[in-house]
Amino acid sequence: MKDNTKILHSIPVDELTGAISTPIYQTSTYVQEAPGVNKGFDYARSNNPTRQVLENLIATLENGSKGYAFASGLAAIDAVVKLLSSGDEIVAVDDIYGGAYRLFTHVYEKLGIVVKYVDTTDAENVAKAITPKTKLVWLESPTNPTLKISDIKAIANYTHQVGALLCVDNTFASPAAQKPIDFGADIVIHSATKYLGGHSDLIAGLVVTKTKELGEKIKFIQNASGGILAPFDSWLVIRGIETLFLRVKQHSENALKIAQFLLEQPAIKNVYYPGLPSHKNYEIALKQQKYFGGIVTFDLCDDSSEIATKIVTNTQYFKLAESLGGLKSLICLPSEMTHKSIPREKRYQSGVTDSLIRISVGLEDVDDLINDLKQAFLKIYQTEFELEA
Numbered sequence: 398m399k400d401n402t403k404i405l406h407s408i409p410v411d412e413l414t415g416a417i418s419t420p421i422y423q424t425s426t427y428v429q430e431a432p433g434v435n436k437g438f439d440y441a442r443s444n445n446p447t448r449q450v451l452e453n454l455i456a457t458l459e460n461g462s463k464g465y466a467f468a469s470g471l472a473a474i475d476a477v478v479k480l481l482s483s484g485d486e487i488v489a490v491d492d493i494y495g496g497a498y499r500l501f502t503h504v505y506e507k508l509g510i511v512v513k514y515v516d517t518t519d520a521e522n523v524a525k526a527i528t529p530k531t532k533l534v535w536l537e538s539p540t541n542p543t544l545k546i547s548d549i550k551a552i553a554n555y556t557h558q559v560g561a562l563l564c565v566d567n568t569f570a571s572p573a574a575q576k577p578i579d580f581g582a583d584i585v586i587h588s589a590t591k592y593l594g595g596h597s598d599l600i601a602g603l604v605v606t607k608t609k610e611l612g613e614k615i616k617f618i619q620n621a622s623g624g625i626l627a628p629f630d631s632w633l634v635i636r637g638i639e640t641l642f643l644r645v646k647q648h649s650e651n652a653l654k655i656a657q658f659l660l661e662q663p664a665i666k667n668v669y670y671p672g673l674p675s676h677k678n679y680e681i682a683l684k685q686q687k688y689f690g691g692i693v694t695f696d697l698c699d700d701s702s703e704i705a706t707k708i709v710t711n712t713q714y715f716k717l718a719e720s721l722g723g724l725k726s727l728i729c730l731p732s733e734m735t736h737k738s739i740p741r742e743k744r745y746q747s748g749v750t751d752s753l754i755r756i757s758v759g760l761e762d763v764d765d766l767i768n769d770l771k772q773a774f775l776k777i778y779q780t781e782f783e784l785e786a
Contacts, residue, residue: 400458400573401642407457408450408635421632422446443620447628451603451635455593458572458638459585461605463612465619466631470568470588471496472624473602477564477584478533479618483509485532490517490547492540492747494566495736514743518678520551527559537566538577538685542694542731542755543748544569544669546678549685553581562611568592568722573645574688583607584615591722592691595637595644599630644724644760648691651766652758656693658767664778669694669748691758692721694731702751704777705730709754711773714761721757726766728756 398406411420422445427438438444448466456464467473474497481487489501491514501512515522517536527534534556538547549565556563564584565577571592577585587593589601606612619625626634649672656670668675671682672689682689697705709717715728719735729735732751736744744750758766 404454404458404638404641407454408639419447419450419632419635421628423628441628442623442625445625445628445631447635448626448631451626451631451638454635454638455572455587455589455603456605458576459567459605460576460578461585461607461612462609463606463616465604465612465615466589466626466634467602467604467619468624468626469600470586470590470602471500473586473588473604474500474566476604476615476618476622476624477586478505478510479622480562480614481505481510481532484511484530486511486513486528486530487533487535488513488515488523488526488531489535490537490540490545491515492543492545492749493535493537493739494541495731495738497535497566498736499738514747516545516747517547517552518545518681520548520555523552524555527555527561529559531556531559531561534561534563535566536563536577536582537569538575539569539671539682539690539692541569542669542692542736542753544671544676544690544692544694545748546671546676546682546685548681549577549580549582557581569690569692570686570688571641571645571690573642574649574686574690578605578607580685583611589634589637590720592645592648593638593641593722594634595640595722595724596633597720597723597725599633601626601630601634603634645688645691647760648722648758649688651760651763652691652693653689654763655756655758655766655770658770659693659695662774664698664774665695666698666700667696692755693758694753694755696750696754697752700750700752702730702732705752705754706733707777708773711776712769713772714759714766714769715756721755723757724760726757726759726761728754731755 429435452464562583565582568588585605587603
């Protein structure tokens with residue numbers, strides 16, 4: 398069975414009514430036949446039929462054993478870190494999402510969890526950073542925002558040698574493009590706010606575990622901490638997933654064309670997109686990913702946040718906003734937005750300069766998107782472009 402067919406037919410028809418769309422069970426509690434005797438549901442924090450469909454669906458898509466839905470991507474990350482104890486160590490990708498960095502640094506480090514940040518594009522860096530105290534290796538691949546690619550299989554081998562867990566944030570690729578568990582990951586997380594939801598209309602997070610035993614630990618944390626996803630938002634993610642493969646394919650096609658256009662612009666110093674042969678991790682991306690995603694980042698020859706700000710505020714179709722993965726194209730300046738919580742020196746070490754611009758390429762006509770970037774560059778650099786018809 399092909400993946401797109403697998404998606405559509407992993408969403409069950411409602412047994413009670415035959416509804417082909419998953420019903421939204423908007424309830425807080427469930428009537429029991431006798432104390433402790435129920436139909437598998439007793440209280441909505443512990444379980445909900447709509448959320449359960451989503452959780453089973455994401456586990457299926459990621460080739461995992463168990464899936465769990467949370468109120469946000471950060472709530473999903475928080476649940477994974479709660480597997481650890483004071484004194485444990487995390488080896489994390491250096492080009493990390495700003496929210497994850499904030500959570501690790503300002504919440505968990507003061508509770509005694511040590512976090513080491515390394516360039517995971519070289520698996521040997523991970524091997525050197527791992528110690529007997531390492532209990533978790535944290536990857537994003539591709540990373541946010543410079544789209545670094547890490548060799549998941551090689552890092553999984555190093556991680557498992559010390560009995561640690563490998564968690565991969567698969568938000569940017571999505572299971573349409575990459576399945577980290579197939580390469581040895583123990584846990585996969587998603588900000589379902591992005592490509593899985595796909596319509597910029599919800600906040601959600603997902604965790605998938607390779608084994609049932611690990612899943613039961615996440616389930617305990619989910620129930621004990623209570624950061625669950627509501628029924629309606631669960632339904633929205635299910636609806637979004639139904640078109641995931643179609644959307645990711647088109648996002649990727651548009652993004653590649655835009656990346657190729659940006660490569661030709663003299664005002665741009667670097668273009669980051671794993672689908673470009675010039676990307677330093679291109680060969681690894683080819684091995685791991687079916688598609689290369691809808692995110693393109695670039696930084697300017699003039700490393701100036703002032704000029705970058707002028708560009709991101711002069712586009713018309715690319716709307717200035719945080720987040721990504723929706724139908725409409727977005728543009729942002731990570732140093733002042735998504736990654737502002739990371740100290741400037743640390744940002745620069747991972748490639749996030751003051752002039753780095755991240756674009757989330759939507760599903761508009763790609764010629765219109767290219768023309769939008771052209772007119773923004775024209776306003777700033779007075780460069781002549783031939784606009785597409």
